[in-house]
Amino acid sequence: MISGSEIRRPLLTVEHLTMRFDGLVAVDDLSFAAYPREITAIIGPNGAGKTTVFNCLTGFYKPSTGRLAMQVDGKTLLLERIDGFKIARQAGVVRTFQNIRLFAGMTALENLIVAQHNLLMAASLFSIAGFLGLPCYRSAERAAVERARHWLDKLGLTERADWAAGTLPYGAQRRLEIARALCTEPTLLCLDEPAAGLNPRESAELNELLLSVRAQQEIAILLIEHDMSVVMRISDHIIVLDYGRKIADGPPAAVRADPNVVRAYLGEDVTERDTVLETIATDRGTGRA
Amino acid sequence: MTAASGVAVEKRAQTPLYQAALFKDAILAALVATLLALPLVGMQTYDIGGGALGIRTHLDRVVMIAAAVFVGRLVWRLRPRRHRRAKTSGDTVFSRLAAWSSRQTSLIAVAGIAFAVALPFLPFSSRYLIDLGTTVLIYVMLGWGLNVVVGLAGLLDLGYVAFYAVGAYTFALLARDLGFTFWESLPFSGLVAAGFGVILGFPVLRLRGDYLAIVTLGFGEIIRIILLNWSPVTGGPNGISDIPRPSFFGLPFTRSAPEGVTTFQQFFGIEFSPNQRVVFTYFVILALALVTNMFTLRLRRLPIGRAWEALREDEVACRALGINPTNVKLSAFGIGAMLGGFAGCFFATRQGFISPESFTFSESATILAIVVLGGAGSQIGVVLAAILLVSLPELGRAFAEFRMLLFGAAMVAIMVWRPRGLLAHREPSLRLAQRSRQGLLS
Numbered sequence: 001m002i003s004g005s006e007i008r009r010p011l012l013t014v015e016h017l018t019m020r021f022d023g024l025v026a027v028d029d030l031s032f033a034a035y036p037r038e039i040t041a042i043i044g045p046n047g048a049g050k051t052t053v054f055n056c057l058t059g060f061y062k063p064s065t066g067r068l069a070m071q072v073d074g075k076t077l078l079l080e081r082i083d084g085f086k087i088a089r090q091a092g093v094v095r096t097f098q099n100i101r102l103f104a105g106m107t108a109l110e111n112l113i114v115a116q117h118n119l120l121m122a123a124s125l126f127s128i129a130g131f132l133g134l135p136c137y138r139s140a141e142r143a144a145v146e147r148a149r150h151w152l153d154k155l156g157l158t159e160r161a162d163w164a165a166g167t168l169p170y171g172a173q174r175r176l177e178i179a180r181a182l183c184t185e186p187t188l189l190c191l192d193e194p195a196a197g198l199n200p201r202e203s204a205e206l207n208e209l210l211l212s213v214r215a216q217q218e219i220a221i222l223l224i225e226h227d228m229s230v231v232m233r234i235s236d237h238i239i240v241l242d243y244g245r246k247i248a249d250g251p252p253a254a255v256r257a258d259p260n261v262v263r264a265y266l267g268e269d270v271t272e273r274d275t276v277l278e279t280i281a282t283d284r285g286t287g288r289a
Numbered sequence: 290m291t292a293a294s295g296v297a298v299e300k301r302a303q304t305p306l307y308q309a310a311l312f313k314d315a316i317l318a319a320l321v322a323t324l325l326a327l328p329l330v331g332m333q334t335y336d337i338g339g340g341a342l343g344i345r346t347h348l349d350r351v352v353m354i355a356a357a358v359f360v361g362r363l364v365w366r367l368r369p370r371r372h373r374r375a376k377t378s379g380d381t382v383f384s385r386l387a388a389w390s391s392r393q394t395s396l397i398a399v400a401g402i403a404f405a406v407a408l409p410f411l412p413f414s415s416r417y418l419i420d421l422g423t424t425v426l427i428y429v430m431l432g433w434g435l436n437v438v439v440g441l442a443g444l445l446d447l448g449y450v451a452f453y454a455v456g457a458y459t460f461a462l463l464a465r466d467l468g469f470t471f472w473e474s475l476p477f478s479g480l481v482a483a484g485f486g487v488i489l490g491f492p493v494l495r496l497r498g499d500y501l502a503i504v505t506l507g508f509g510e511i512i513r514i515i516l517l518n519w520s521p522v523t524g525g526p527n528g529i530s531d532i533p534r535p536s537f538f539g540l541p542f543t544r545s546a547p548e549g550v551t552t553f554q555q556f557f558g559i560e561f562s563p564n565q566r567v568v569f570t571y572f573v574i575l576a577l578a579l580v581t582n583m584f585t586l587r588l589r590r591l592p593i594g595r596a597w598e599a600l601r602e603d604e605v606a607c608r609a610l611g612i613n614p615t616n617v618k619l620s621a622f623g624i625g626a627m628l629g630g631f632a633g634c635f636f637a638t639r640q641g642f643i644s645p646e647s648f649t650f651s652e653s654a655t656i657l658a659i660v661v662l663g664g665a666g667s668q669i670g671v672v673l674a675a676i677l678l679v680s681l682p683e684l685g686r687a688f689a690e691f692r693m694l695l696f697g698a699a700m701v702a703i704m705v706w707r708p709r710g711l712l713a714h715r716e717p718s719l720r721l722a723q724r725s726r727q728g729l730l731s
Contacts (some may be wrong), residue, residue: 088611095609103602106595107717114594115597117612121593129593149721160723184610219426 009071011036011220012093012188016289017066018246019052028244030066034188035235037214039221041231043204044241045264050224051098052243055189057222058095059084070188085224089118091124092187096177096194099226104166108176110156111165112148115183151179155209171202175209182213188220189213195227207234231254238263291622317363322358326351362465384707387714390669394716397669405575409568416567423639424569425679427632430578432659433629437585439657440665442621443595443601445502445656448489448509449656452482452626454516454648456633461529462644471535471638475631485512485625490622494615497604509653516521516645528644534566534636535573540568570639577635588624590718597621598718629682661702664710673711 006271010033019027027049034040042050055061057068057079068079070091077091083101088094103111113120123140124130130137152158155175160168174194181189189211195203209235210221225231231238231252240248242264248255255261336341346607388398405426409419431453438446456478463469463477493504515525523529534542540553544561553569554561561719588594596617599607604614659678663670682696703711 011415060605082488085611085613088609095611096613097606101603101609103606105602105715109721110595110598110718113719114595114607115610117592117596117599121596125591127588127591127593130593131587145719150723155494158721162717164715180610194509221717223591253311265498281347 008035010034011071012222013067013069014053014057015067015069016054017053017068018064019049019056019061020064026244027056027241030149030241030246032242032249033060034220034222034247036187036218036220036269038236039210039214039223039234040237041223041225041235042239042241043225043228043231047243051192052244053157054095054192054224055223056080057087057188057190058093061085064072064270065080088186092180092185094184094186095190096181096192098192098196100173100177102165102173102177102180105164108152108160108165108168109145109148111176111180112183113144115180116144116147125213130246139211147183148179151182155179171198172208174198174202175206178209186219190220190222190224192224193226194223195230200229203230206230210234218285220283278280296418303416308628311363311366314590315359316365318362319355319359323351323355326354328607330354341629345628359711384714387664387667387670390569390712390714394669401669401672402579402678405585406572409571418619419564419571420565421563421680421683422486423574424491425675426574426578427636428656428659428679429672430581430635431629431656432663432675433581434577434625434632435584435656435660436665436671437588437597437628438621438625439660440667441585441589441601442597442618443494443497444618444621446505446622446625447650447657448507448512449629450506450648450650450653451489451509451623452486453636453652453657454645455482455485455626455632456630457637457643457648458516458523458529458633459630459638460634461532465529465531465535470533471634472583475634476633479627479630483627483683486624486629487619488627489626490619494618506650506688508646509650512650513579513645516648523643526644528646530642532641532643535570539686542569544651547728567605574639577631578726581631584630586668593617593620595718628634658700662700664707664712664714666709667712667714670710670712 006275012034014033017027017030018025030049030053033039042053044050050059055062056066058081062078070077070079070093072091079087079093082090087164107116120137120140121127121128122223124137130141139184152161155178155181157168157172157176157179158174165173168176168223174197178191178194181191193205194210198206201252207230210223213219214221223235225230233276235252238248238250239246240255240258240261242260247260247264250258250260298324310511312446331347333345333347334342336347364645405422408422409416411417431449435446435449435504438444438449459478459481460469460474463474469477489505489508496504517526517608519525535544537553540556542553542565543553544551546555552561553565588615589598596607596612598611600614600617600621607614607617636647640647659671662678663672663674677699678696681699
């Protein structure tokens with residue numbers, strides 16, 4: 001354990017993050033860390049402030065107070081000081097959205113190419129080399145298409161690469177949004193309810209995908225999720241928010257048993273409560289047997 | 290009741306409740322018709338002598354109209370529904386045309402260009418027709434330029450005519466004060482207009498949709514009013530005249546040239562004809578329009594073009610992916626404005642005279658209508674819409690009184706049947722499938 005903690009340095013360190021909207025405190029003095037090659041889940045009842053944390057991390061909100069430190073190439077970048085649109089490029093923090101935000105009129109492939117905009121724009125020398133069709137741009141474009149094809153293959157979207165993104169089935173749109181985020185080669189991937197609206201089979205495929213991404217790349221995954229079957233099975237680390245405050249933080253087994261967590265979920269969404277109680281029951285049952 | 294509605298879905302018309310609703314609807318329609326017909330048809334003024342007017346009432350006509358509307362409405366509601374199709378865009382003439390035109394782009398382009406090139410030499414060609422063609426091509430070029438801003442970047446610009454005006458006045462002033470020719474000042478017109486595009490872009494960076502439309506509308510008016518009031522420079526309402534005509538590689542199109550200058554017809558040893566200049570002007574705008582088209586098509590396949598389209602689809606997602614929306618918007622405004630500036634420069638040389646009157650809001654509206662009716666983003670759609678919007682009013686000169694009425698009716702009809710434009714069909718900027726086919730061949 002001791003040697004492990006020496007090696008493991010957090011990729012993202014959130015310290016005393018508070019986000020206030022006038023009188024409302026959406027996130028209250030939240031501190032946590034996310035490690036590379038780990039899936040960190042943020043769970044909590046509706047309105048607990050989960051998405052607000054994502055909005056702070058990806059520059060859509062400026063936090064009222066707090067420090068969001070990312071380790072990039074041995075240097076520490078403070079996310080709260082970077083312009084919103086630069087966070088993806090400089091810090092490698094990329095997100096998906098709770099309500100899918102694809103470029104609906106463009107094809108799946110184009111969505112993935114747009115994700116590599118900064119790379120291609122640099123290769124096209126602000127469109128001049130691209131306009132003249134110089135080889136340096138053409139090879140960059142080929143590489144971008146290859147990268148897109150890799151993720152399309154991996155997410156089972158190759159067949160529909162030339163479909164307009166808006167015409168894809170719901171599950172495929174969810175996957176495409178994740179593929180688009182991965183195409184930017186992020187170091188921290190923030191997924192906002194990626195399993196929402198997926199059927200059990202799609203949800204299981206998503207688990208597989210996230211586990212394989214974690215295994216193959218030096219990447220940290222932050223996950224907001226309501227689906228307990230996803231959260232409990234694949235997270236290495238769970239943070240539970242309630243009314244903007246952290247009420248639990250630890251590995252799935254510990255969080256599952258935490259009385260505070262059960263209390264926060266009781267009286268909430270019935271299926272969610274049942275899932276939590278069920279998992280606790282089975283866990284205790286197997287533990288004692 | 291439940292049993293009746295369950296059994297006879299198609300016999301809906303026979304249920305008493307539905308019949309009552311039908312009658313109520315028809316009576317309402319007849320009532321509206323009566324209200325409209327009373328002043329429009331029911332009363333007629335006539336001269337009772339001494340310059341005074343009397344009113345004749347024709348209540349019989351009003352009653353007839355009301356009855357006709359009542360019966361017509363009933364028949365309309367009771368018409369057989371079998372032929373009614375679901376409201377998909379899959380089956381109309383235009384949607385088939387749109388799909389066909391996107392498959393056969395190169396064929397249509399070649400045919401269209403061939404026709405445009407041959408137009409001045411066709412047997413039925415006339416000076417009037419070539420002039421009309423030139424006007425159509427100016428609007429085609431403006432439509433293609435505005436397409437960058439509206440069709441690709443999705444920024445609703447109601448003041449596009451401002452850049453057209455800036456281009457035209459740049460050339461007029463350069464020619465008047467510094468003696469520039471058309472070809473010398475063409476790049477400057479584009480550059481100055483692009484500069485104005487970026488200047489407009491900055492304050493509207495945060496605006497979208499309706500708000501953006503209002504600010505751009507204001508910008509267009511500001512430019513026009515400056516041109517109108519800055520008399521010492523722009524000549525105010527009198528405009529600028531004697532703008533030089535384009536020359537053919539330095540050979541002017543004039544009957545007689547000053548000492549030391551060879552005219553076009555002298556150089557080629559042909560008879561002078563005023564048509565030569567008209568035809569040449571036509572070819573100049575044809576070339577400019579085609580260059581504009583190739584330029585924008587090329588940009589669309591580059592990262593910058595895809596970023597424009599991505600911005601149109603979802604600005605928030607663009608930010609999340611690390612795309613700088615400021616740069617994307619300013620480049621769209623700048624390039625759109627530059628193309629408008631080129632068109633303005635041509636307009637000045639073609640007319641030989643410009644005044645602020647040529648750059649009113651109605652011009653902006655026409656250009657925007659061309660882009661929207663053509664199908665935002667569709668290059669061939671813009672050509673079709675420009676031909677329709679520019680030449681239909683020309684053809685309708687014979688019954689000039691009804692021109693605007695027909696124009697309005699046509700617009701409404703297009704918006705009802707093709708709300709996304711005549712030829713709305715987006716061609717992807719690159720395909721995975723096609724690439725693999727190319728890979729097999731090469």
